């Protein structure tokens with residue numbers, strides 16, 4: 001088997017490191033949230049994130065991450081409106097009232113990655129944008145709650161797809177959740193669509209992301225010539241939420257909740 005096909009089961013010691021990385025990631029999003037306002041550029045968000053990450057003694061995993069066309073040139077992903085994921089922060093991109101923006105951060109803390117994203121409103125959203133974002137967040141939670149002892153990876157996508165499609169939206173196929181620990185993207189792959197009861201069995205110590213991208217229109221995406229920016233093929237809105245989770249003996253632990261929000 002290729003190294004990338006092996007699903008690593010993390011030890012208690014490694015899980016503790018993932019917890020720390022996950023909490024730093026959550027805190028970073030909490031820090032950025034109040035900056036999301038009309039008039040701010042996505043580069044300003046990026047630069048604030050990079051400075052904060054350095055101050056915490058962490059490393060921004062996206063910066064210089066290897067891509068098919070070019071290495072990712074910034075420290076976070078900022079995906080606005082019809083951008084599905086991997087939007088590149090830019091000085092030319094000014095947020096406007098009514099936009100939605102997904103901010104995706106992945107600090108590396110003591111060698112381990114905390115990968116999380118949320119979609120924020122810039123000012124007051126349209127009713128459609130609000131519904132899309134709310135449905136996407138709930139879809140992520142339904143995926144997380146589908147992780148149970150004895151279950152399989154397909155249970156996650158089935159739960160997300162059933163809910164998102166019942167609400168009239170579509171689920172992106174071209175990007176999936178992923179194993180994450182010392183390695184940013186590794187096995188298992190976690191599709192956000194699919195069939196319950198199919199795929200790999202959950203094992204205690206597995207750590208992966210659940211990060212559904214949900215579209216108003218078609219689920220088809222296009223990637224720009226920069227090799228990163230993924231847009232909806234029909235240029236309608238897309239939203240995303242992401243948590244990094246660990247499979248436990250009796251269910252799931254969400255590693256990317258802010259410390260104040262982690263139940264005692």
Ligand code: MF3
Nearest residue numbers: 062065072077086104106115
């Ligand atoms: N954080 C993204 C994910 O959820 C990956 C970004 S790779 C980058 O997997 F290079 F675009 F940053």
Ligand code: CO
Nearest residue numbers: 104115116242
């Ligand atoms: Co991410």
Ligand code: CO
Nearest residue numbers: 115209211242
């Ligand atoms: Co991810």
